[in-house]
Amino acid sequence: MKATPTIKDVAQRAGVSPSTVSRVIADHPRISAATKERVRAAMAELNYHPNAVARSLVRRRTYTIGVALSRSAEAALANPFFPEVLRGVGAVARQARYFLTLTTATSYEDEREQCIELLTQRRVDGLILLASRTDDALVDWLAQHSYPFVVLGRVPGRDVPQVNNDNVAAARAATEHLLALGHRQIAFIGGPPDFVVSVDRLAGYREALEGAGLRFQDDLVVHTDFSYEQAYVAARSLLVGPAVRPTALVAIDDSVALGVLAAARELGLRVPEDLSVVGFNDSPVCAHVAPPLTSVAIPIFELGAAAARMLCDALDGVEGPRKILLPSRLVVRGSTGPAPATGKGAMPTPRAVEVVRAEVVRTFGGGYAGG
Amino acid sequence: MKATPTIKDVAQRAGVSPSTVSRVIADHPRISAATKERVRAAMAELNYHPNAVARSLVRRRTYTIGVALSRSAEAALANPFFPEVLRGVGAVARQARYFLTLTTATSYEDEREQCIELLTQRRVDGLILLASRTDDALVDWLAQHSYPFVVLGRVPGRDVPQVNNDNVAAARAATEHLLALGHRQIAFIGGPPDFVVSVDRLAGYREALEGAGLRFQDDLVVHTDFSYEQAYVAARSLLVGPAVRPTALVAIDDSVALGVLAAARELGLRVPEDLSVVGFNDSPVCAHVAPPLTSVAIPIFELGAAAARMLCDALDGVEGPRKILLPSRLVVRGSTGPAPATGKGAMPTPRAVEVVRAEVVRTFGGGYAGG
């Protein structure tokens, strides 16, 4: 394999100067058609391809964006989340002619380190990162150094570019669905309390309860991690502990919901006759378990796409929104049903195929930070 | 934000020449400790970080490897596969001080294009790619241009660096498990026939049958894609069609196995009493469906890690194996049981918790191509 041809070789072959070749690459308007043709022919003959590294050096742009998804415990098991968000990011990035580089860390600290490396070494032009905790040192660092970045998730109290789904509205919708089915004792199993997603979904749950004139009860709320096993334990405590057993339950996650189903089965509770269960993510398994799981579908691909769009726009100097909130859909399946008839009559909602409710909220800001 | 400091600024601040700074970065042995200290202090004060792009240009190495996972239909739904293999690749890459860039394509052609771009533009030093089909134009192209690359999967008939799990042995083990349970009518649902994984697992299935003195029967084999839905259809045809209904079934994939379970349920067949089912991948859901699914666990993380190790070694000029075949484990759960007693007595194997059988095969070659 001969040495890769450079712009110089092409110039020589085409009988022009290197700068002319450079201009042809950039499709500069003030180059004669004849010359362009000649140069292009030479490039083809030599099988020339511009060296991206050299271009990056002089243009001070790599046309690569960093993607940090591996940082949270959430990511590990938000299994369907990971590839899907990447697909969204990738689709937009490619269209905008950006490449992707990925961090692959096992710990929070390692991920932070990798992100900083990526940026300070100028390997990437900007960063998309999953922010899951309520406080995040990396986000602060990025803002402070004014590196271009977009957060996937919500960053409470900090005005940074971010894309999120409306978890409050989503949890409210899920809870209202249960309320409409006549449930009055509705429990909530959240993730770790320092995760924004836990906070937000709990808030939505609470809003729905209070909107229905019900009291928020501490003993109906449990925090766990996102695992099936922990969820199983938490569900048991919830289904055995309180004075009045809940007839319905909102789980932070589908895996958690699966753990609830297992606990219910073991306790001899029928779903949905004795207990209704709602999960989040609408992962593929939902349709394939017994009973099929009612779940809130999060627009994962769109989240990734929106984040990429926001970052690429910022990098390209295009104005656009700095905050985006995406809607979710409640997908009703067999795991939710009318509350067991007690005293007051339940009021079952018609459970059609894939009854879907959407909430749409969008917030627009102005301009971008960083760049 | 002031302009990023360069090696020159550091040199000036430390009262040395730029090349000395460069040597300190490389931790050159023949630099006095005193100077090193001084330079390092200057770097710290200025918050200097070497520009990776400039280094790449002159060293002709980006220390980045490309990862092409999105190319196959398989990847889309081999959901657990994707993040896990990436974790493996990432762990080794980071340890070897390489970064990762990812292709994100929607079509086979697009992926091919992206890979070629990555390589010809010198954005990456080498490539790891999932090769799923029995013939693959990209692999040919890579070999022809002698770019460094490693294939994840098996490439029949081409002697290229590759890492794979032993699908033949794995399918043989799965089938032998069923044979040991007394089954004699064992069906096979494969993926698309031009996927190497389909070919190999079918071969293992056949080997096991013939090893037990049974005849391979065409009408017990069906090809489908990797989806739950198609699997459902395929399973129905298999469970209704043949003269003698199979009492056991090997599915190419866990999602396919789930489709089989659904079909069986619908046909009123009890699992495992009337039908035993084995899947592949040992995805998390296996433990959470009813009945829990017996499945072959593929060492996904290790596959990624081995591929990365192989590529990084090649790039770093380290000798090592050019072909690696990793073992799998059969994880026995509730979906497989003794064959229904017919005439000949079944011989049930003790079904302990997570009975695990391992097959280990390793093949070593010599040296590396490319570089």
Place this chain on the structure above:
DNA sequence: CTGTTAGCGCGTTCAA
């Protein structure tokens, strides 16, 4: 042990 001199491959002035 350290400084000087040349590039790496390309984009971008400034002239012509």
Place this chain on the structure above:
DNA sequence: TTGAACGCGCTAACAG
């Protein structure tokens, strides 16, 4: 419309 010269930030000879 094109060419010459310079520099992006760094490493790698070659001197000293």
